[in-house]
Amino acid sequence: MASKVRFTVGSNVWVEDADVAWIDGLVEQVTGDELIIRCTSGKKVTANVSSVYPKDAEAKRCGVEDMTRLAYLHEPGVLHNLKSRYGMNEIYTYTGNILIAVNPFQRLPHLYNNHMMEIYKGAGFGELSPHPFAIADRAYRYMMNYGVSQAILVSGESGAGKTESTKMLMQYLAFMGGKVQSGGRSVQQQVLESNPVLEAFGNAKTVRNNNSSYMSSHISFVSQCSRFGKFVEIQFDQSGKISGAAIRTYLLERSRVCQISDPERNYHCFYMLCSAPAEERERYKLGDPASFHYLNQSNCIKLDGMDDSSEYIATRRAMDIVGISSDEQDAIFRVVAAILHLGNVEFVEGSEADSSVPKDDKSKFHLRTASELFMCDEKALEESLCKRVIATRGESIVKNLDARAAALSRDALARIVYSRLFDWLVNKINTSIGQDPSSKLLIGVLDIYGFESFKTNSFEQFCINLTNEKLQQHFNQHVFKMEQEEYTKEEIDWSYIQFVDNQEILDLIEKKPGGIIALLDETCMLRNSTHETFAEKLYQQFKGNQHFSRPKFSRSDFTIHHYAGHVTYQTDLFLDKNIDYAVNEHQVLLHASRCSFVSSLFPPSEESTKSTKFTSIGSSFKQQLQALLETLSSVEPHYIRCIKPNNVLKPAIFENSNVLQQLRCGVRNSITLIYFTGCKV
Numbered sequence: 001m002a003s004k005v006r007f008t009v010g011s012n013v014w015v016e017d018a019d020v021a022w023i024d025g026l027v028e029q030v031t032g033d034e035l036i037i038r039c040t041s042g043k044k045v046t047a048n049v050s051s052v053y054p055k056d057a058e059a060k061r062c063g064v065e066d067m068t069r070l071a072y073l074h075e076p077g078v079l080h081n082l083k084s085r086y087g088m089n090e091i092y093t094y095t096g097n098i099l100i101a102v103n104p105f106q107r108l109p110h111l112y113n114n115h116m117m118e119i120y121k122g123a124g125f126g127e128l129s130p131h132p133f134a135i136a137d138r139a140y141r142y143m144m145n146y147g148v149s150q151a152i153l154v155s156g157e158s159g160a161g162k163t164e165s166t167k168m169l170m171q172y173l174a175f176m177g178g179k180v181q182s183g184g185r186s187v188q189q190q191v192l193e194s195n196p197v198l199e200a201f202g203n204a205k206t207v208r209n210n211n212s213s214y215m216s217s218h219i220s221f222v223s224q225c226s227r228f229g230k231f232v233e234i235q236f237d238q239s240g241k242i243s244g245a246a247i248r249t250y251l252l253e254r255s256r257v258c259q260i261s262d263p264e265r266n267y268h269c270f271y272m273l274c275s276a277p278a279e280e281r282e283r284y285k286l287g288d289p290a291s292f293h294y295l296n297q298s299n300c301i302k303l304d305g306m307d308d309s310s311e312y313i314a315t316r317r318a319m320d321i322v323g324i325s326s327d328e329q330d331a332i333f334r335v336v337a338a339i340l341h342l343g344n345v346e347f348v349e350g351s352e353a354d355s356s357v358p359k360d361d362k363s364k365f366h367l368r369t370a371s372e373l374f375m376c377d378e379k380a381l382e383e384s385l386c387k388r389v390i391a392t393r394g395e396s397i398v399k400n401l402d403a404r405a406a407a408l409s410r411d412a413l414a415r416i417v418y419s420r421l422f423d424w425l426v427n428k429i430n431t432s433i434g435q436d437p438s439s440k441l442l443i444g445v446l447d448i449y450g451f452e453s454f455k456t457n458s459f460e461q462f463c464i465n466l467t468n469e470k471l472q473q474h475f476n477q478h479v480f481k482m483e484q485e486e487y488t489k490e491e492i493d494w495s496y497i498q499f500v501d502n503q504e505i506l507d508l509i510e511k512k513p514g515g516i517i518a519l520l521d522e523t524c525m526l527r528n529s530t531h532e533t534f535a536e537k538l539y540q541q542f543k544g545n546q547h548f549s550r551p552k553f554s555r556s557d558f559t560i561h562h563y564a565g566h567v568t569y570q571t572d573l574f575l576d577k578n579i580d581y582a583v584n585e586h587q588v589l590l591h592a593s594r595c596s597f598v599s600s601l602f603p604p605s606e607e608s609t610k611s612t613k614f615t616s617i618g619s620s621f622k623q624q625l626q627a628l629l630e631t632l633s634s635v636e637p638h639y640i641r642c643i644k645p646n647n648v649l650k651p652a653i654f655e656n657s658n659v660l661q662q663l664r665c666g667v668r669n670s671i672t673l674i675y676f677t678g679c680k681v
């Protein structure tokens with residue numbers, strides 16, 4: 001967005017600044033394209049007109065509620081407006097129809113009470129201060145007036161406030177469409193109560209290394225975040241009352257179950273269970289969380305502000321509410337405990353060549369305990385970890401696994417059990433909330449991880465960033481392409497509307513055949529392939545592709561030039577993480593469990609033969625995304641972009657560079673459009 005304004009001596013301007021991103025000042029001298037500016041900070045800078053923007057000297061100190069009303073809609077103007085408002089605890093601002101929500105990191109209960117919901121009910125959009133209730137109200141009214149389903153897309157980086165915003169949307173939809181229940185729990189209550197359950201099993205404490213192009217160094221900060229995406233579909237009957245709901249989840253980060261880096265944590269449920277009442281801990285033979293390999297890879301065991309033992313009780317209560325019976329709850333936590341014990345089984349070389357056995361009495365104890373908790377045969381569990389059956393032309397050969405391979409097999413078992421458990425929870429919640437098969441109207445709320453770019457980026461970041469590319473394309477198609485069509489119809493020149501069309505990046509990732517996911521699947525299916533052979537394939541295939549590059553001196557990393565910036569991925573674990581199947585030995589073992597719950601997590605596969613059918617996480621995720629996008633394209637979308645104003649998670653701190661980075665990733669296109677056309681999106 002280059003500035004088109006002519007500056008003269010005395011002009012109020014914004015100029016780029018290394019420390020605060022944009023700083024305001026007065027032009028003191030103009031020489032051709034060069035300006036000398038006296039900044040309000042006192043310093044004097046020389047800048048080219050291309051990096052200077054006009055400043056509205058008459059802008060109100062409290063900013064504007066809708067940024068389309070700014071005298072100058074450019075990056076510094078938007079940033080300054082959000083900052084001024086944030087300083088006055090005005091955390092919500094519109095950009096046309098999009099709501100921008102800046103996380104206050106403090107409770108503002110007056111904004112969300114019943115009185116506020118009454119005020120927003122039926123009020124014209126834009127008549128009242130920007131608010132998630134206004135977005136929910138508009139979606140509800142469109143649905144009722146036009147008989148069209150709606151979706152509200154809530155996006156933003158981890159800790160930006162997506163979950164909180166989603167809760168407010170739910171609260172408002174329940175207020176508008178809630179049924180008075182004679183007994184039991186209402187649909188909306190159950191949807192809200194399902195949050196703590198999904199959070200216990202799908203959230204963890206993570207460390208974000210914010211590697212933004214704007215910031216010169218990697219900044220680490222801690223946040224508690226969901227490691228899955230969620231689409232909540234609220235179904236309504238013809239009279240606008242809530243008649244059912246469904247929750248769809250996307251891509252739980254499975255690798256976290258076995259592998260965490262300091263100072264992150266594993267999923268909350270593990271720590272909660274280790275802090276359960278003594279009687280339960282004894283039953284599951286659990287003790288200090290630091291004694292478990294899956295938890296002690298990180299020094300972070302306790303979280304400030306989180307009491308694991310009361311969270312355990314709260315999760316149990318939430319499970320009651322969403323209809324998980326106490327027998328089922330016992331089985332669930334038995335499985336959670338079994339995973340912890342499994343992680344403590346170590347292997348050493350056995351007497352036969354390349355074979356392995358549990359290392360010592362301690363490992364044998366954990367193996368036995370895991371088998372007791374899974375209610376399966378101890379010997380069969382050991383064999384499923386230390387041996388592999390290979391089927392060749394009608395024959396089966398039993399192959400020993402060495403100690404390293406046995407440990408990998410143990411981790412694969414832990415991951416698949418946990419992911420099946422998570423899927424079971426989602427299904428159970430959906431069954432007990434109940435769907436309305438006759439409903440023709442729904443409002444979907446999508447709460448999904450934002451673009452991720454860290455120091456180390458693995459397969460999860462790759463999938464998360466694919467999601468964001470897809471959503472960006474949806475946004476482009478919905479907003480820009482429709483505008484273009486409209487302009488073409490009216491024979492108005494739209495060639496000056498610039499936006500990033502990311503179809504080529506999507507082709508690079510998901511085209512079949514030849515895209516990265518297809519090449520990954522191909523590599524996974526070939527014996528003896530490694531992450532290096534995969535990387536080599538990519539280098540060959542995408543040589544010269546403008547959205548792909550090979551970092552200098554790297555043997556196996558690759559970089560994708562995403563719409564939101566360049567991200568370099570480390571391929572080391574791509575192959576392992578992409579493989580989806582339960583190896584046959586694990587499948588057979590757990591299907592035979594004496595516990596019907598465990599057995600039901602591993603139903604016999606259709607082709608329960610010796611060979612395992614190849615399925616990949618990448619491809620099934622791609623399909624899930626496709627289905628989501630199809631749903632989104634059949635509904636009317638509304639957008640909320642959440643912004644995290646600082647990395648210390650404290651109120652009243654607005655870090656310019658940090659916010660700008662998020663605006664550039666998420667909001668830039670909408671601002672570009674408004675800037676050039678003046679039209680609201």
Ligand SMILES: Nc1ncnc2c1ncn2[C@@H]1O[C@H](COP(=O)(O)OP(=O)(O)OP(=O)(O)O)[C@@H](O)[C@H]1O
Nearest residue numbers: 103105106107158159160161162163164224225226
């Ligand atoms: N509107 C709000 N009012 C008060 N506090 C908020 C608000 N929005 C967010 N927060 C605070 O910020 C924290 C993080 O927000 P939230 O969990 O909604 O982030 P998120 O975007 O869903 O993160 P993740 O993707 O990691 O799950 C909340 O626990 C809460 O303390």
